[in-house]
Amino acid sequence: MQDVVLKSPVAFAQASKKPVNGQVNGMEIALSFADASVEAAHSETLGICDVSNLSRFGVKGPHAADWLTASNITLPAGTNRWTKLDSGSLVMRLGNTEFLLEDQPENGLCQTLSEANVNESGVHKVIRNDAAFIVSGELTPALFSEVCAIDLNGDALEDNRLVMTVIAGVSATMLKQELNGQSVYRIWCDGTYGPYMWKTLLGIIEELGGGPVGFNFYYKIN
Amino acid sequence: MSEFTYGGEYRDMPDPDTCTDKEWAAYVHYRNGAPGLKKEWWYHGPSGTWFIAERDTMTDKISRTYIAGQEEAK
Amino acid sequence: MTGRIAKKRGEWINRDKPLTFEYEGQVVNGYEGDTISSALWAAGIRVLGRSFKYHRARGLLSFANHDVNALMTDGEDTNIRADVWPVSQGMALSAVNTDGGVVKDRNKYIDKLSPFLPVGFYYKTFYKPKSLFPFWEDKIRKAAGLGKVNFNYPRILKPKRYAHCDVLIVGAGASGLSAAVAAAKQGLNVILVDENKQAGGSLTYDFAGDQTTADTLNNLLDEVTSNANIRLITGAYAGGYYTDHLVPIVGVDGITKVRAKTVIVASGVFEQPPVFRYNDLPGVMLGSATQRLINRYAVKPFQKGVVVTANDHGYRTALDMAAVGIEVVAVIDMRRDGAKRDLAEKVTEKGIAVHKGSCIYEVVPASNKMAVKEVVVCHYNEDTAEADPRSAVRLSCDGVAMSAGWAPAAALLYQAGTKMRFDYDVQQFVPDQLPEGVFAAGKVNGVFDLKARLLDGQRAAVEASNYLGNASELITVTNPEMASPSHPYPIVNHPKGKNFVDFDEDIQVKDFINAAKEGFDNIELMKRFTTVGMGPSQGKHSNMNAIRILARIRQLPVEKIGTTTARPFFHPTPIGHLGGRSFHPHRYTAMHQWHVDNGGVMMEAGVWMRPAYYVPAGSHLSASDAVQEEAMAVRQSVGMIDGSTLGKIEVFGQDAAAFLERFYTGKFAGQKVGGSRIAMLLDEAGVMVDDGVAVRMAEDKFYVSTNSSNAATVYREMQRNIQLWGMQVTLVNLTGAMAAMTVAGPASRSVVETLIDIDVSAQGLPDGAYKEGQVAGIDARVMRVSFVSDLAFEIHVPYKAGMHVWQALMAAGKQVGIRAFGTDAQRLLRLEMGHHLVSHDTDGLTNPFEAHSESLVAMDKDFFIGQRSLKIIEKKPLNKKLVTFVLDNGFTGELPKECNLVIENGDIKGRVTSISHSNYLNRIIGFAFVSPEQSKSGSRFQVRTDSGAMVPATVTQAPFFHLLESKGA
Structure with a gap:
């Protein structure tokens, strides 16, 4: 492909939050939604980050x-x-x-x-088109209790297991990993469901007191 | 929202080349409603896996599940 | 004078937080922690509601949500259960179902008409004369009923949550708490739920004047709250039991769906009333109600009371009342031998008289009929259930505490499939055969002694633990000797009746006798004819007495009568809770933003969002004009549609071609690389399911497309058959991974050529051909198609490049007036081309012979899905045929619609499946099913419109463009 600038599948759903955008892997993505301290708080309490543009x-x-x-x-x-x-x-x-x-x-x-x-x-x-998210924070059990019917608190995600299940009504793959010293959840779903997934999860996250986190928070891109 | 889709009763197809029209029509249109162990097709959407479940229609308990063709496998 | 008692240990009210509210226009004082009823009762208010049928004044009965005497509305919400709903500052409440207020209710005269309104009266009266029935129906509906619906009720989202545990324990009374502690000790993960505001069950009120109960409670609560493995949920009830131990816990803010590995039901029992005349007057209440009032809310049930009891419980009640200074005139014991000596002495020591073998024959109301004046006590014959009025003694009092026994709160056990048996020692149904993974403990299990109950909880926990794979030592529980907690027949007959069994439905003893006389003497018929147990309490306080009465009428033992089915929900559950937050996923194409920015009117096509048509900013096109303009652009120049929603499946492997040969009706073994073929799918009955296109990309690789709405189904069926047939085929579902767009119209080639790096001339890319190349610098899969136009190019690119390619094509086509077109225009364009749409023009029974698709069916193949059925079908005459038709030139008038019928000589011959006006052709065209005799080109048929007009139509050849030549004809 030539130098064509592509957009994250989730882009138009995020537009209303007016993020600062940037380019990674030839794809425009939300780098940050607010001050670093606000985003850090979201990440600790309950936060969601769009990382669809990773290769x-x-x-x-x-x-x-x-x-x-x-x-x-x-x-x-x-x-x-x-x-x-x-x-x-x-x-x-x-x-x-x-x-x-x-x-x-x-x-x-x-x-x-x-x-x-x-x-x-x-x-x-x-050929893949994934919407991908990092979800983190203390309140992830509360979030998952609303959007997922299986028990994620037991050993479902231990020992490098991943699950393929339904999250908020959409087929998704999920695992738990360490990132920058924090335990985070990773979610992948078909990119065409990306905007819906972002909006639905973010809606519940905000109800629970969390918020969006930009790409820059996890991968310092300048 | 459920992860699973029901795929109907698992039945062996009669040989279309040798069966009678009546046998074929019964295979297509009739289903067994008697209580007891029933083999059923089930599909797990997120992983795209078809499997067969043996379910007792009286107690609604599933005694085993397997991929078609791998009944004997553990 | 206030009915509030001095501060009690463990009371549920917070005296530091007083509050005021209104009831029926009167200002009332209360405390945080009061329920509405406890505050009202403390304030001396006795009339809390009017009964459903006879509009009798009612007060507290169970005070446990086992009756609905006190149902209120606050103007916004209705049917608020005042007995258990917390009171809050500023509430403005009134009783439901009154006309003019609860005291002055204008409908109270109905009580006097009660002799004319026996059970089932509505089956027998008011239906003649027929013309008056609507009048009576309206009157009765207004008079009988509960709260009024508030149609402006605000929308409040109540999210649903899931939870998982090893053991779910329903009920946090003595046995439930004990079971929780024992289960946690076994290392199990416990959820313990109780519908009351605080845990403890009867340990929070059944003291019999003895404080050690409170000590036991506090110790248990400490153990439970300090244990990290126990999650205690109060103020929420278990709504029902569903397969595989799924139990919805219904709380104030929503439902939690608990999936447990095992369930222990420790839900206790409902106190049952003895039945005697006027047992429903305000001031007459169950014994446990008086205890809850006293020990939870520090409220006196009455100033001067009489206790009537058919078991030992009345004595405990009397002791609790004496402990707070209530004058208890006497304990009337319906049992001939009364209670054991030591229990009786505890009561007589307090100066309370005990009358054995006696009953309350009737309660005498105060003059306003809304309070108790005195009771008439007589000798009582337990065998005949008759009192002897000659022995009558009057005792003046302002209230009665009544006890007769208990019925198990076993709804969840029944729903789980438990077989119950009737135990004559405790005069109660108890679990006999429990289903796997379900256990019962405590009073619901027939265990009443406190020590035994605590042990019973542990026993159940151990059994649950062992079921989960542990091997702990089992516990045995022996029930000590005691008087039966329940009386076999606590009924006092009275010639004047008004001895109530079901307080929800105003059902008296004689109603059962009359129902049996009419032949409704089976428990299911008895229930439906009398309506016993059909009110909001669902029989909690009435079903056991009803069974006992029917057993006596039929002279059968109780267990031969059976019980009716207890269904979810345990308490009526708000619809808003059941709705909760529901998920409606949507899929968006890569070009979605462009559609929105350019006036696309988006609509749901399954889960996809698609533009139906476009109304660009500034233009004032109507929907139909927009559609016709878009279609015209395709006919005259060029248009483009976003087809990303198409199903797209890569089929690889050495068996790929062989697989497609078996799966679809057409031939693929010999298909050339770079060619496309129609891929029609049938089901086993030979019915058309999908028609897509299969392109051969390589010897062992095909790229198959399906109709948007069938993508998931076709992919699933492919997977199933690969497994079934054991073939070496790999599938990749690219529906969401590839964006697709179709450029269509006479100028389409000229537009595509400017951006593509391969030869797409008529020779380079003939109709039905496939090539790979780069469009606007992006690797693309390109095929020539002819669905909406003779000349059209379908371009597939990876999703993330979709927007870029779309915009490049729009820019390239600008100077020839390229127009984006939506699904509405697409439907018209394909119709002009004479292409049917599967599942729109065909239905669940249409086979290829009926839809002129024989040419797509290769009957000479070895096997394909549906072939055998088609062999049978082709031997029979056709029932119908799908044809293309046109209405007469210049037709004006009511346009027939899809599904309007084709009628000949009064018979239905078919129906219209598609119909539309075409600006391009200036005619109205469509598809219809007609009889085979009508199906020849040129043949005429009639369509009946919605209003009944008959519209003539002519069968014509597809595509419709020949109509342009004969314009004017």
């Missing part, structure tokens, strides 16, 4: 695991598990034979993989 790569098929391993990528052990590479990239195993990788802003692993040629059968690239 991702999807691949599936009976030989997808072999192909990734051959590319020197460490895979998570079991079904519905994830792992983090030294670079910080997430490698998620969705079910048995589908993988989703996500890079931190500085990495190029996903870009490299999507440009790689695949000549084997049983390995199929998946």
